[in-house]
Amino acid sequence: MEAGEILNRMREKNPLIHNITNVVVTNFTANGLLAIGASPVMAYAKEEVADMAVASDALVLNIGTLTKENVESMIIAGKAANKGNTPVVLDPVGAGATAYRTESVQKILNEVKISLMRGNAAEVAAVSGMQAEIKGVDAVGLTEDVVAIAKAASKKIQAPVVITGKKDVVANGDIVYLIANGHPLLTKVTGAGCLLSSVLAAFIAVEKDVVKACAAGLAAYGVAAEMAAEQGGKEGPGSFQIQLLNKLAQVNKEDILKMARIEKEGEFAI
Amino acid sequence: MEAGEILNRMREKNPLIHNITNVVVTNFTANGLLAIGASPVMAYAKEEVADMAVASDALVLNIGTLTKENVESMIIAGKAANKGNTPVVLDPVGAGATAYRTESVQKILNEVKISLMRGNAAEVAAVSGMQAEIKGVDAVGLTEDVVAIAKAASKKIQAPVVITGKKDVVANGDIVYLIANGHPLLTKVTGAGCLLSSVLAAFIAVEKDVVKACAAGLAAYGVAAEMAAEQGGKEGPGSFQIQLLNKLAQVNKEDILKMARIEKEGEFAI
Amino acid sequence: MEAGEILNRMREKNPLIHNITNVVVTNFTANGLLAIGASPVMAYAKEEVADMAVASDALVLNIGTLTKENVESMIIAGKAANKGNTPVVLDPVGAGATAYRTESVQKILNEVKISLMRGNAAEVAAVSGMQAEIKGVDAVGLTEDVVAIAKAASKKIQAPVVITGKKDVVANGDIVYLIANGHPLLTKVTGAGCLLSSVLAAFIAVEKDVVKACAAGLAAYGVAAEMAAEQGGKEGPGSFQIQLLNKLAQVNKEDILKMARIEKEGEFAI
Numbered sequence: 079m080e081a082g083e084i085l086n087r088m089r090e091k092n093p094l095i096h097n098i099t100n101v102v103v104t105n106f107t108a109n110g111l112l113a114i115g116a117s118p119v120m121a122y123a124k125e126e127v128a129d130m131a132v133a134s135d136a137l138v139l140n141i142g143t144l145t146k147e148n149v150e151s152m153i154i155a156g157k158a159a160n161k162g163n164t165p166v167v168l169d170p171v172g173a174g175a176t177a178y179r180t181e182s183v184q185k186i187l188n189e190v191k192i193s194l195m196r197g198n199a200a201e202v203a204a205v206s207g208m209q210a211e212i213k214g215v216d217a218v219g220l221t222e223d224v225v226a227i228a229k230a231a232s233k234k235i236q237a238p239v240v241i242t243g244k245k246d247v248v249a250n251g252d253i254v255y256l257i258a259n260g261h262p263l264l265t266k267v268t269g270a271g272c273l274l275s276s277v278l279a280a281f282i283a284v285e286k287d288v289v290k291a292c293a294a295g296l297a298a299y300g301v302a303a304e305m306a307a308e309q310g311g312k313e314g315p316g317s318f319q320i321q322l323l324n325k326l327a328q329v330n331k332e333d334i335l336k337m338a339r340i341e342k343e344g345e346f347a348i
Numbered sequence: 349m350e351a352g353e354i355l356n357r358m359r360e361k362n363p364l365i366h367n368i369t370n371v372v373v374t375n376f377t378a379n380g381l382l383a384i385g386a387s388p389v390m391a392y393a394k395e396e397v398a399d400m401a402v403a404s405d406a407l408v409l410n411i412g413t414l415t416k417e418n419v420e421s422m423i424i425a426g427k428a429a430n431k432g433n434t435p436v437v438l439d440p441v442g443a444g445a446t447a448y449r450t451e452s453v454q455k456i457l458n459e460v461k462i463s464l465m466r467g468n469a470a471e472v473a474a475v476s477g478m479q480a481e482i483k484g485v486d487a488v489g490l491t492e493d494v495v496a497i498a499k500a501a502s503k504k505i506q507a508p509v510v511i512t513g514k515k516d517v518v519a520n521g522d523i524v525y526l527i528a529n530g531h532p533l534l535t536k537v538t539g540a541g542c543l544l545s546s547v548l549a550a551f552i553a554v555e556k557d558v559v560k561a562c563a564a565g566l567a568a569y570g571v572a573a574e575m576a577a578e579q580g581g582k583e584g585p586g587s588f589q590i591q592l593l594n595k596l597a598q599v600n601k602e603d604i605l606k607m608a609r610i611e612k613e614g615e616f617a618i
Numbered sequence: 619m620e621a622g623e624i625l626n627r628m629r630e631k632n633p634l635i636h637n638i639t640n641v642v643v644t645n646f647t648a649n650g651l652l653a654i655g656a657s658p659v660m661a662y663a664k665e666e667v668a669d670m671a672v673a674s675d676a677l678v679l680n681i682g683t684l685t686k687e688n689v690e691s692m693i694i695a696g697k698a699a700n701k702g703n704t705p706v707v708l709d710p711v712g713a714g715a716t717a718y719r720t721e722s723v724q725k726i727l728n729e730v731k732i733s734l735m736r737g738n739a740a741e742v743a744a745v746s747g748m749q750a751e752i753k754g755v756d757a758v759g760l761t762e763d764v765v766a767i768a769k770a771a772s773k774k775i776q777a778p779v780v781i782t783g784k785k786d787v788v789a790n791g792d793i794v795y796l797i798a799n800g801h802p803l804l805t806k807v808t809g810a811g812c813l814l815s816s817v818l819a820a821f822i823a824v825e826k827d828v829v830k831a832c833a834a835g836l837a838a839y840g841v842a843a844e845m846a847a848e849q850g851g852k853e854g855p856g857s858f859q860i861q862l863l864n865k866l867a868q869v870n871k872e873d874i875l876k877m878a879r880i881e882k883e884g885e886f887a888i
Contacts, residue, residue, distance in 0.1 A: 113855050121684075123718060129715075265382075584864025
């Protein structure tokens with residue numbers, strides 16, 4: 079896996095990532111994208127989202143603080159992106175938590191062809207209608223269950239799926255990668271998952287093989303998190319958050335070669 | 349006062365706090381709640397706020413950047429919370445600054461039964477119609493004046509009231525606690541008060557005696573601020589803000605036992 | 619140039635700055651204003667923006683994440699500010715990137731008399747209709763080109779204009795100042811330009827000579843950035859962002875006397 083090379087290519091291209099995202103994470107997402115070497119833009123008005131999506135190298139739709147207006151804008155932007163061949167990443171934040179969220183995700187999926195969906199196991203399960211069976215997040219602690227959810231979801235939405243957790247899973251149909259980087263402190267920083275979705279969009283913008291792009295992006299992000307935890311982790315979640323931005327800017331090909339733990343269907347494949 | 353025990357109980361339960369809050373403080377509020385050991389969720393759409401409020405352990409309504417849509421959502425969420433016995437905390441940010449804010453707070457209070465209102469002296473005075481008499485914030489520098497405002501407001505809205513300032517006051521009718529923790533640098537971090545309202549919601553979620561819950565929450569928050577000032581205060585408000593997140597994660601029962609300054613009607617009652 | 623004295627006067631007055639700004643930068647703008655010694659307020663509802671604008675010492679209109687509702691609020695607030703003699707700063711974020719942004723800026727300029735417009739070269743060129751000629755940002759790397767754009771824009775909108783870049787340019791018709799402070803890391807912090815617009819509003823609130831106020835504000839901000847880069851720059855953009863807040867609080871008259879590089883039409887004029 080040439081994860082480090084994809085990172086370098088992304089930094090050279092400095093792709094413009096159009097985010098229609100939630101109000102909690104906008105600042106952190108923008109700073110994280112700048113740190114790792116992409117360019118963020120946020121634009122929400124239905125009058126301009128189509129123009130912005132087409133002018134961008136990838137589009138991220140994040141439903142964390144949905145409104146009726148935002149869903150409309152997401153669909154307009156998504157359709158324009160589809161026409162203009164701009165890849166679209168969907169982050170179904172909180173799907174399953176309320177009926178409105180689950181329905182809104184379905185609405186978006188019905189109208190927009192996405193290149194990737196990224197969420198936690200419960201969110202992805204909710205989108206693929208498996209929620210009833212898994213009864214919450216605790217039931218899916220085992221990696222094999224998560225892989226099964228990711229595969230099923232990928233088949234259902236006919237696009238690659240990333241589920242993040244203890245181990246991150248990338249699935250495209252039956253093709254599966256496992257990435258074992260990252261750090262528990264990521265769960266103490268709000269928007270760490272949302273930022274990751276936008277980072278994956280930046281990788282997809284420069285690598286057409288979405289599964290490879292995701293494996294590279296997950297490894298780069300996870301290695302940066304491990305470096306951040308080493309430097310700021312003992313002080314607490316505030317310092318970790320700042321160090322994560324620092325390390326997203328610093329992480330390089332050598333760090334990834336040394337620290338990435340990417341596995342493909344049972345064999346190590348860094 | 350078993351402030352430290354209430355903190356421990358809160359961390360064990362990890363209550364889900366549904367925030368309908370202003371656009372300035374969403375990220376800081378979410379990170380602060382995560383740091384101290386609660387779980388934040390932000391949801392604003394009227395289509396889903398009732399579901400989210402009922403699924404949560406407490407609801408926070410913060411009017412810092414009001415819109416007509418948000419007031420509507422707050423009332424829908426508040427009524428659902430009332431039905432489902434989810435406690436509701438109201439933060440009347442900027443009440444008195446414009447007629448629209450003062451009226452919106454009244455509208456919310458008319459429709460939603462709240463468990464706690466937290467603001468500064470001027471905001472609380474405005475809500476209880478005392479603003480004309482106090483003529484701005486400077487007139488209420490004395491602790492006895494603040495206690496009088498808190499008592500009057502609590503009687504008027506028939507709920508406990510917290511006024512934060514040099515000393516923090518908790519009043520439920522004529523029952524009053526004074527908490528003398530905290531640090532002036534808190535006034536240099538935007539949303540320090542808003543985050544505190546959400547933290548108090550987390551304490552109320554695990555302790556039915558609201559006055560006790562607030563005294564414990566104010567002490568924990570104030571002690572964390574003092575620890576943060578010691579570590580990052582000299583560098584400036586940026587470092588203090590990050591250290592506050594660190595210390596909200598670290599502050600424990602022993603710190604509170606040693607440092608809390610909680611007074612009840614003249615007698616020390618830590 | 620009495621830049622340091624204007625800074626001191628601003629801190630003494632602690633002006634209230636009403637921001638109608640984008641969702642990415644609200645928190646950073648509020649913390650930055652607090653750090654340097656001003657008071658931020660954010661208020662967006664059309665029901666209250668007129669009241670808030672009149673009660674404030676300056677109004678900032680920032681179109682970074684425009685919506686139809688926000689444009690309406692901006693115009694209501696701007697007109698009220700004009701009537702009440704509250705200075706108005708316009709930040710045309712992303713003008714030229716979509717037709718909607720360019721049109722919205724024109725709409726605001728048609729209805730509101732502004733005291734200052736601040737943007738980068740491409741944005742300012744777009745507002746003054748020069749975009750077609752300059753074909754993107756890369757074409758305007760030379761300081762003489764930027765000065766020409768600033769002069770032309772200032773004449774067109776009949777108000778002072780600040781263009782930030784390698785060197786910052788303040789132009790009021792043919793009067794031009796160049797400020798050579800700042801640091802490249804500012805481009806790695808989202809909202810560094812937006813915060814600067816709000817900081818300039820705080821300086822304008824205490825100094826009627828807008829060009830002088832801007833030169834002083836740009837110098838103070840740029841010197842703080844240089845101090846921040848020295849302390850946190852090597853660690854990365856996360857640490858730099860925090861140090862910028864620290865240094866905005868610390869930068870003083872002596873730092874400015876020593877470090878400011880303000881030039882007026884060819885002669886140094888600190």
